[in-house]
């Protein structure tokens with residue numbers, strides 16, 4: 001306004017007329033431009049020219065400045081309300097904090113981001129553990145004390161509640177992790193566990209300790225669990241309950257696999273890692289009469305339900321009794337103690353942990369290739385476990401454990417298929433390899 005007033009005074013015009021010339025319809029209605037009009041045009045355009053000359057002489061980049069200003073104004077932070085507690089001090093390192101910011105502002109953070117936003121609270125996050133479920137398990141520090149926090153949201157949160165109750169309930173009877181409280185908050189569930197420095201999961205221990213030490217721990221786990229099952233026995237499962245379990249966990253899952261991987265079922269047989277496999281043999285998982293008859297050890301008890309090698313923790317002091325359990329899955333439908341031993345098998349037989357961490361499989365021209373990385377330690381422990389189970393439950397018992405192991409794989413495949421088609425295919429390949437192995441151990445046992 002001031003510059004326009006000065007301009008009007010300089011050319012001897014009135015301020016209102018110049019104002020209207022500029023802001024009403026500056027170029028409209030001019031039939032023949034008189035000299036004040038040219039001056040007005042010069043007045044309006046010269047500043048632009050001056051800016052361009054200034055920019056050229058000083059290297060001032062108007063576009064870059066404009067872009068920068070635009071970015072600043074449209075920053076995501078300006079539109080998202082960040083909880084006040086999310087600060088670098090909540091993270092063990094700058095790298096962690098930067099990864100968190102990335103997740104947050106890319107909007108694809110998933111459960112880990114939910115944990116960071118709502119699960120850490122005033123704690124300091126040190127590390128996130130590798131787990132087998134849809135929960136987040138992390139090492140955090142609160143008031144100088146380290147603890148392991150497990151967090152899940154929605155329906156997975158209910159599983160955490162059941163886990164916590166199981167751990168609390170059986171703490172007097174079994175070596176289990178010490179709990180340190182739990183919290184439910186708007187659909188989120190979390191519970192804390194004591195962290196003992198130097199504790200490792202059994203997978204890590206097996207691959208760093210001597211085989212003798214690991215075999216002693218495994219033997220102790222089996223003996224303690226067997227005694228636990230005996231002292232927490234429940235009524236035998238009737239045929240109908242076993243059939244229902246098999247219907248839901250074996251048949252229904254096989255149907256899902258066939259629907260999800262049709263290319264694998266185009267021919268009657270495929271080759272798996274170089275060996276022929278007749279797909280019809282999988283029908284055993286839909287022949288419920290045969291399966292119900294075969295699973296004739298109907299003893300039920302309180303069971304851990306997810307006794308994989310990664311769910312056994314080993315304390316640093318040496319000795320066979322220096323282990324404790326985490327991560328139970330107590331509700332299986334058919335509460336057979338053999339399911340616990342089948343979970344140990346699931347780990348040791350084909351090396352489930354390695355397949356789960358990095359599933360690799362490919363299928364082309366009727367040939368399925370699955371990468372298996374079972375270590376020599378796992379092989380040796382597997383052989384020892386078979387002997388131990390044979391002694392405890394007879395050959396028929398071992399056979400049923402192997403059937404339960406395959407049903408465990410069937411339970412895993414839909415979950416792995418949701419992870420990725422490759423993971424689903426890798427686990428399907430494992431199931432077929434286990435069935436081949438069963439046929440070799442017990443020729444003629446499967447129904448024709």
Ligand SMILES: Nc1ncnc2c1ncn2[C@@H]1O[C@H](COP(=O)(O)OP(=O)(O)O)[C@@H](O)[C@H]1O
Pocket residue numbers: 129130131132133134135136137148150177193194195196199200201310311313326327
């Ligand atoms: N109390 C604990 N002390 C030390 N490490 C633990 C503890 N609880 C869990 N972990 C580590 O976190 C991993 C995942 O925990 P887990 O409860 O088994 O989760 P998930 O249900 O995802 O398998 C474990 O395999 C173990 O390595």
Ligand SMILES: [Mg+2]
Pocket residue numbers: 131132133310311327
């Ligand atoms: Mg686990």
